[in-house]
Amino acid sequence: xxxxxxxxxxxxxxxxxxxxxxxxxxxxxxxxxxxxxxxxxxxxxxxxxxxxxxxxxxxxxxxxxxxxxxxxxxxxxxxxxxxxxxxxxxxxxxxxxxxxxxxxxxxxxxxxxxxxxxxx
Numbered sequence: 001x002x003x004x005x006x007x008x009x010x011x012x013x014x015x016x017x018x019x020x021x022x023x024x025x026x027x028x029x030x031x032x033x034x035x036x037x038x039x040x041x042x043x044x045x046x047x048x049x050x051x052x053x054x055x056x057x058x059x060x061x062x063x064x065x066x067x068x069x070x071x072x073x074x075x076x077x078x079x080x081x082x083x084x085x086x087x088x089x090x091x092x093x094x095x096x097x098x099x100x101x102x103x104x105x106x107x108x109x110x111x112x113x114x115x116x117x118x119x120x
Contacts, residue, residue: 018088021068021081029082040069047102 022029025039045051047062071077
């Protein structure tokens with residue numbers, strides 16, 4: 001029997017890339033639970049198959065929104081997801097740490113090797 005956290009890890013890890021549930025719901029990473037709930041209800045009403053039509057694209061989008069709310073709506077799942085998401089971005093960063101990536105300073109343009117700025 002799987003626990004909630006192990007099921008969440010299985011959902012996210014066995015995908016080739018980690019899904020950005022914040023982007024799916026259209027909220028900031030610092031959004032409150034109420035903001036996430038409002039975004040879910042707004043989008044689920046917008047993409048509900050009974051309202052907007054039963055096309056495969058609408059169904060896919062509706063289930064994607066429901067999956068995002070299942071993860072972000074529960075505080076324990078959201079914490080676990082944030083840990084997985086940060087680990088994923090750190091792994092991506094370490095893959096590219098030997099590349100020469102230009103880093104732009106606010107005063108002057110300089111190139112620092114092995115430094116990358118990631119906004120997520």
